[in-house]
Amino acid sequence: xxxxxxxxxxxxPMDAFADKPVAIQESIDMENxxxxxxxxxxxxxxxxxxxxxxxxxxxxxxxxxxxxxxxxEIRAGHVAKVIGVYEAPFYEYGVPPEVTERQCIMQLAxxxxxxxxxxxxxxxxxxxxxxxxxxxxxxxxxxxxxxxDQYNGPxxxxxxxxxxxxxxxxxxxxxxxIKPCSGYPLEVGARLFREAALGGCDVIKxxxxxxxxxxxxxxxxxxxYMKIEKEVYEETGEHTIYTVNVTDRLPRMFxxxxxxxxxxxxxxxxxxxxxxxxxxxxxxxxxxxxxxxxAHMDVAGAYYMAPNQGISSPLILGKFPRLCGADSxxxxxxxxxxxxxxxxxxxxxxxxxxxxxGKLKATMPMPSGGITPANVSDIVNALGRDIxxxxxxxxxxxxxxxxxxARALRQAIDAACKxxxxxxxxxxxxxxxxxxxxxxxHTDFKVS
Numbered sequence: 001x002x003x004x005x006x007x008x009x010x011x012x013p014m015d016a017f018a019d020k021p022v023a024i025q026e027s028i029d030m031e032n033x034x035x036x037x038x039x040x041x042x043x044x045x046x047x048x049x050x051x052x053x054x055x056x057x058x059x060x061x062x063x064x065x066x067x068x069x070x071x072x073e074i075r076a077g078h079v080a081k082v083i084g085v086y087e088a089p090f091y092e093y094g095v096p097p098e099v100t101e102r103q104c105i106m107q108l109a110x111x112x113x114x115x116x117x118x119x120x121x122x123x124x125x126x127x128x129x130x131x132x133x134x135x136x137x138x139x140x141x142x143x144x145x146x147x148x149d150q151y152n153g154p155x156x157x158x159x160x161x162x163x164x165x166x167x168x169x170x171x172x173x174x175x176x177x178i179k180p181c182s183g184y185p186l187e188v189g190a191r192l193f194r195e196a197a198l199g200g201c202d203v204i205k206x207x208x209x210x211x212x213x214x215x216x217x218x219x220x221x222x223x224x225y226m227k228i229e230k231e232v233y234e235e236t237g238e239h240t241i242y243t244v245n246v247t248d249r250l251p252r253m254f255x256x257x258x259x260x261x262x263x264x265x266x267x268x269x270x271x272x273x274x275x276x277x278x279x280x281x282x283x284x285x286x287x288x289x290x291x292x293x294x295a296h297m298d299v300a301g302a303y304y305m306a307p308n309q310g311i312s313s314p315l316i317l318g319k320f321p322r323l324c325g326a327d328s329x330x331x332x333x334x335x336x337x338x339x340x341x342x343x344x345x346x347x348x349x350x351x352x353x354x355x356x357x358g359k360l361k362a363t364m365p366m367p368s369g370g371i372t373p374a375n376v377s378d379i380v381n382a383l384g385r386d387i388x389x390x391x392x393x394x395x396x397x398x399x400x401x402x403x404x405x406a407r408a409l410r411q412a413i414d415a416a417c418k419x420x421x422x423x424x425x426x427x428x429x430x431x432x433x434x435x436x437x438x439x440x441x442h443t444d445f446k447v448s
Contacts, residue, residue: 019075021056022049022082023109033109035083035142036126041103041135041308044095048085048104055130056080056108080110080125105139117150119278119324127311138311141319148323148358155284156292156327157361158354158386164266164292165202165239171417172376172385173202174409175366176402177392181207186216190224192402196395197232197240199406203388205269206245208296212256218244219256222263229266243267243294246283247275258288267291273299273316277324284325294366295326313345318352321363328364328388329353335378337370343382350383366390372439373412373422373432380416389413399434408435 017023040048057063060080062070084107095102108126115122127138154160162169176196178189196204204225212218225242233239244265246257253275257268272280272295283289297317304313321329332339334346346367353363367379368390379389391409398405411432415425426433 014072014076019072019079020081021053021075021079025083025107028081028083028109030142031144031146032112033144034112034115034122034126034147036108036110036138037140037142038106038108039103039137039139039308040106040133041101044099044102046102048087048102048106049082052082052085052106052108055133056082059108059125059128059130060110060114078111078114080108080114083107083109112144112147115147117147119281119320120276131310135308137307137309138315140312141315143319143358145358148360151281151323151358151360152285152325153322153357153360154293154325154327154363155289155361158328158364159361160292160327161203161241161364161388164241167202169386171413172380173364173388174200174406174413175203175205175368175388175390176201176395176406177205177207177368177390179207179392179396181209182213183210184216186220186224189216189221190228192396193225193242194228194232195402196406197229197238198236199395199403200236200238200410201240201395201406202238203241203243203267203294205243205267205294205390207392208245208247208269208271208298211245211247211271218246219259219263222260222265226264226266241267241292243269243292245269245271245296247271247296250275250279253279254282254286257283257286261289261291265291267294269294269296271296271298272321272324272326273297273303277320280321280326281324284327292327293325295321295329295363297330297332313341314348314352318349319357322353322357322360326363328366330366330368330390332369333367333371333375333379335382336375337368337372339367339369347382354386364388368392370394373408373435374440376409376412377416377422380413385417394435394439398431399438400431404431405435407431 061075061078085104087102087104110125114125161173178192193204222244229240242265244260246253246260246268247270248256268291270280284293300316303311303316317331332341334341334343350365353365365383366388371391372394395405396402398408408431411429412422415422422436426436
């Protein structure tokens with residue numbers, strides 16, 4: 001009986017629309033497709049729906065010319081489908097003669113079977129060859145639950161940072177990146193680490209420009225800095241997490257990361273776009289890497305900065321690093337410092353890091369880039385307290401030294417949490433007053 005039933009099912013006619021590279025949203029199984037949203041601009045003669053169908057075939061089952069192996073059955077299971085084209089403005093009766101270019105938002109549904117749990121294949125399918133189409137940008141991806149469930153995401157998340165430090169939530173964490181960025185010997189770094197830790201930095205990270213260098217070995221840094229961490233804890237009662245930069249060629253990076261853990265490090269950093277998000281994912285998924293991972297954003301601008309090409313920042317700085325296990329990520333702060341970033345994009349990126357996303361833990365945002373005490377209240381007002389604030393030069397260039405620079409940032413954090421104006425708080429806190437006398441805000445934007 002079972003054999004007869006299977007034979008009958010095998011002869012069941014295929015849905016008349018199943019092999020078409022176009023559909024309506026209601027005909028798509030959203031839980032078995034990734035929904036990619038794009039921006040597209042073209043000549044007034046373009047039919048964006050037809051362009052989209054060509055792209056859908058190009059990125060899944062076919063190529064620029066029909067090939068015999070691309071059967072209706074193969075298309076039915078694997079072809080992407082255009083499920084929405086929304087022109088702006090949305091012409092209904094005809095394109096006005098004065099219009100020379102048309103813009104639209106386009107959505108394509110990609111069968112999740114084409115990409116499985118592989119971010120490289122996801123990127124290859126969704127923005128691979130078509131990344132070379134002019135005036136074409138990937139804006140967002142909607143992941144079905146079954147796809148999200150194949151990613152472990154952050155191992156520690158925001159709560160992990162607090163737990164390692166032995167602190168209760170209540171204020172932003174302070175992260176310092178040692179400056180100068182590179183070129184210094186271990187002895188210099190150790191002195192700066194001690195000063196920053198004594199001043200109250202919760203996390204101290206390597207700059208992204210120094211990793212395991214011949215002139216400054218990463219494992220030796222770990223041993224020296226973690227010895228200092230214990231000494232500072234005995235003096236102040238406050239722990240410090242050191243995120244050593246393990247960025248390196250592959251697979252050597254994985255060996256370096258394990259050696260740093262064996263040497264006693266309690267955190268690590270990786271330039272995740274430079275080595276590839278999947279390389280960071282391998283670190284996060286490795287049981288031997290039992291420390292939180294800080295993802296650095298360098299190279300991100302090459303993906304998102306062009307307004308009419310590439311991949312949007314909420315994906316590059318938000319969803320992708322979270323999928324691949326970043327427990328925190330460095331972000332360019334949009335209301336001050338030296339970061340060049342629109343505030344609405346910044347906030348969308350942050351939501352992609354902290355809002356519910358399947359079973360994935362959140363990734364702690366770390367606004368950074370030219371941050372001084374003058375920026376702290378804006379950061380707290382925009383993001384709240386369950387964050388990390390990064391400052392490098394704003395600590396090490398303090399006229400009274402790095403220890404005072406760290407104290408000034410901690411004082412600014414305290415003032416923001418208490419709702420006290422910095423200028424008022426600075427009257428009774430010398431380090432903060434000196435810092436405010438040196439640095440003002442680098443922007444005219446205000447947080448509403």
